[in-house]
Amino acid sequence: xxxxxxxxxxxxxxxxxxxxxxxxxxxxxxxxxxxxxxxxxxxxxxxxxxxxxxxxxxxxxxxxxxxxxxxxxxxxxxxxxxxxxxxxxxxxxxxxxxxxxxxxxxxxxxxxxxxxxxxxxxxxxxxxxxxxxxxxxxxxxxxxxxxxxxxxxxxxxxxxxxxxxxxxxxxxxxxxxxxxxxxxxxxxxxxxxxxxxxxxxxxxxxxxxxxxxxxxxxxxxxxxxxxxxxxxxxxxxxxxxxxxxxxxxxxxxxxxxxxxxxxxxxxxxxxxxxxxxxxxxxxxxxxxxxxxxxxxxxxx
Numbered sequence: 001x002x003x004x005x006x007x008x009x010x011x012x013x014x015x016x017x018x019x020x021x022x023x024x025x026x027x028x029x030x031x032x033x034x035x036x037x038x039x040x041x042x043x044x045x046x047x048x049x050x051x052x053x054x055x056x057x058x059x060x061x062x063x064x065x066x067x068x069x070x071x072x073x074x075x076x077x078x079x080x081x082x083x084x085x086x087x088x089x090x091x092x093x094x095x096x097x098x099x100x101x102x103x104x105x106x107x108x109x110x111x112x113x114x115x116x117x118x119x120x121x122x123x124x125x126x127x128x129x130x131x132x133x134x135x136x137x138x139x140x141x142x143x144x145x146x147x148x149x150x151x152x153x154x155x156x157x158x159x160x161x162x163x164x165x166x167x168x169x170x171x172x173x174x175x176x177x178x179x180x181x182x183x184x185x186x187x188x189x190x191x192x193x194x195x196x197x198x199x200x201x202x203x204x205x206x207x208x209x210x211x212x213x214x215x216x217x218x219x220x221x222x223x224x225x226x227x228x229x230x231x232x233x234x235x236x237x238x239x240x241x242x243x244x245x246x247x248x249x250x251x252x253x254x255x256x257x258x259x260x261x262x263x264x265x266x267x268x269x270x271x272x273x274x275x276x277x278x279x280x281x282x283x284x285x286x287x288x289x290x291x292x293x294x295x296x297x298x299x300x
Contacts, residue, residue, distance in 0.1 A: 007249025011257035014241040018101070019264040021234030023272065025089060026097040028226040034089035035210055036217035039201040041227050042081065042194050045235030049191045052236075062188040072180025073189050074196035076173045081197030081235075082204065084169020087162045095159030098269040098277075101261045102137075103163035105288045108256035109135060110171030115251040118175055130256055130290075137262075137288025140280060174255055178246040186243040194235055262288055 028037045050060040062069070091100040108131050116122070173193075181189040205211055217223060245254035262285040269275045 007245045007247070007254055008257055010241045010248065011245040011254045012260070014238050014245060014258050015260045015264060017233040017238030017241060018258065018261050019268070021230040021238055022092065022097040022101050022261065022265060023268055024226040024230040025234070026092040028223045028230065029089055029093045031223040031226075032217035032220050033213060034086075034093055035205070036214050037223075037227055037230075038081075038085055038089055039198065039205065039214060040217060040224075041231040042197045042201065042235060044228050044231035045239075046191065046194045046198065048232055048236040049187060049194065049240075053185075053187055053191065057185065057188060062185075062191050065184065065188065065192060068182075069180055069184050069189065070192060072176055073192040076176035076180055077193030077196030078200045079176060080169055080173020081193060082200035084166050084173055085197075087164075087169060088166025091159050091162035091166060094156055094162060096269070096275065098262070098265050098275060100159070100163045100166070101265055102285060102288060103160060104167045104170065105137070105259035105262055106135065106164065106167045107171045107174075108253075108259055110168055111174050111251050111255040114171055114175045115178075119179060119251075127250075127253060127256070133287055133290050135288075137284040137286070137290075140284035140287060171255065174242065174246055175251055177243050178251050181243060181247060183247075186247060187240045189243050190235065190240045193239070259288065 025037055025041070053062075054060045065073075088100060088104070091103075112127070112131060177189065177193065205214065242254070242258060245258070266277055266282060266285060270277055
């Protein structure tokens, strides 16, 4: 039973991890900036991954990976971590982690389309129905219409576009990861992605000359605690579980289950950040992730 649903279970664990990481990364980003958070959390995550793979796999780094794994997983890391998370982390600052993660629920649609185009993955009618519910829930939250006015966005356009960029980057990264790792270890695969992400950010920050900002962030104790916590639940556990999920099930199905984050994040957003959550937003979040139940009830 567990083996049959291992991919779906891993996707649920991913959702839980990403809920925690989104909250703490939002706090850290508001203190030291999203650019600093992006690089520092990857360096810390690589340390966590190495401490795990040394006793479990007998090596601190993915030295047994071949050219195929290194190329495709590195490309996945550049697309997912550098491009996708660069947009997403800035969206956390502009519109908050709760709305950003709700828009990220579009990842299943993007993942399914990319998986279909690049890998020929097939989705059932139940899969498609679940994704349609997800999109409908997002539209319900981000659009509003006051009496006598035309329909408009309820949150800043820039923040929504940033979150959409994050969703596209994550979806593309997931599909590239599935192709790149095949049967390779998910945690070692994450290491390759993280190493590529660190390299990409190093080049980017050297070009735009933001290193002084990074060094100042290292001196902010509260931010570093949040970044470390986020690195543990995000790039270390969360991303590794997500790779296990796409390895054991269809990429579009796995990413749809990961979309449950918008519901999981509502209670802590209300308690920790004192956010005012409307009934419409709660309903939209519930609709957006209701497709997850379809994926479990009607196994593809």
